[in-house]
Amino acid sequence: GSATIGDNSGPDPLLIDVSSGGNVDVSSIGLGQDCTGFAAIAPDFRFTYSGSASRLRVFYVAADGSDTTIIINATDANWYCNDDDPVSATTNPMVEFSNPGTGQFDVWVGTYGSNILTSGKLYITELDYTPSHLP
Numbered sequence: 814g815s816a817t818i819g820d821n822s823g824p825d826p827l828l829i830d831v832s833s834g835g836n837v838d839v840s841s842i843g844l845g846q847d848c849t850g851f852a853a854i855a856p857d858f859r860f861t862y863s864g865s866a867s868r869l870r871v872f873y874v875a876a877d878g879s880d881t882t883i884i885i886n887a888t889d890a891n892w893y894c895n896d897d898d899p900v901s902a903t904t905n906p907m908v909e910f911s912n913p914g915t916g917q918f919d920v921w922v923g924t925y926g927s928n929i930l931t932s933g934k935l936y937i938t939e940l941d942y943t944p945s946h947l948p
Contacts, residue, residue: 815858815859815860815861816829816858816860816861817860817861817862817863818860818861818862818863818864818937819862819863819864819865819866819915819939820863820864820865820866822863822864825938825939825940826936826937826938826940826942826948827860827936827937827938828934828935828936829858829934829935829937830932830933830934830935831857831858831873831922831932831933831934831935832857832930832931832932832933833852833857833873833875833879833881833922833923833924833930833931833932833933834850834851834852834853834922834923834924834926834928834929834930834931835851835852835853835854835921835923835927835928836851836853836854836927836928837851837852837853837854838851838927839851839852839882839884839894839921839923844884844892844894845892845893845894847894847895847896848882848884848892848894849882849894849896849923850881850882850884850896850923850924850925851923851924851925851926851927851928851929852882852884852921852922852923852924853921856886856919856920856921857920857921857922857935858919858920858935859917859918859919859920860917860918860920860937861915861916861917861918862888862913862914862915862916862917862918863915864913864915864939866913866939867911867912868909868910868911868912868913868939869909869910869913869937869938869939870907870908870909870910870936870937870938870939870942870943871883871885871907871908871910871918871920871935871936871937872898872905872906872907872908872935872936872943872944873905873906873907873922873933873934873935873936873944874905874933874934874936874944874947875905875931875932875933876931876932876933876934877931877932877933879924879931879933880896880897880904880925881904881905881906881922881923881924881925881931881933882894882895882896882906882922882923882924882925883895883906883907883908883920883921883922883923884920884921884922884923885908885918885919885920885921886918886919887910887913887914887918888913888914888915888916888917888918889914893908893910894906894908895907895908898943898944898945900943901943901944901945901946902945903943903944903945905944905945906922907943907944920935922935
């Protein structure tokens with residue numbers, strides 16, 4: 814799926830149903846040291862950010878509580894990845910962008926086993942939500 818978000822263009826947080834996982838071993842393709850897990854070949858979700866917030870958070874919460882990862886290719890063409898939320902110390906992945914640029918973000922959600930799929934919610938927010946502080 815895809816959406817355009819930012820500066821009150823829609824609900825905040827934006828919640829998207831996503832199935833995480835796939836057969837691509839993210840750690841083997843050299844995206845960065847924090848990029849890990851098994852993900853799909855195509856992004857699970859793509860969004861265009863057109864806002865001007867000082868912070869943008871993207872995180873995932875698996876319905877069954879599974880430990881997952883997040884991989885994001887951002888507007889600056891760099892890769893940002895996370896395994897465990899650094900703000901609330903949960904096993905849910907979260908990436909926070911300070912002064913995010915406008916443009917396209919591609920998001921993958923990974924699992925720790927090849928071809929294991931987990932359902933859950935992807936959250937995209939300019940507000941103070943985290944995996945341990947949900948709306």
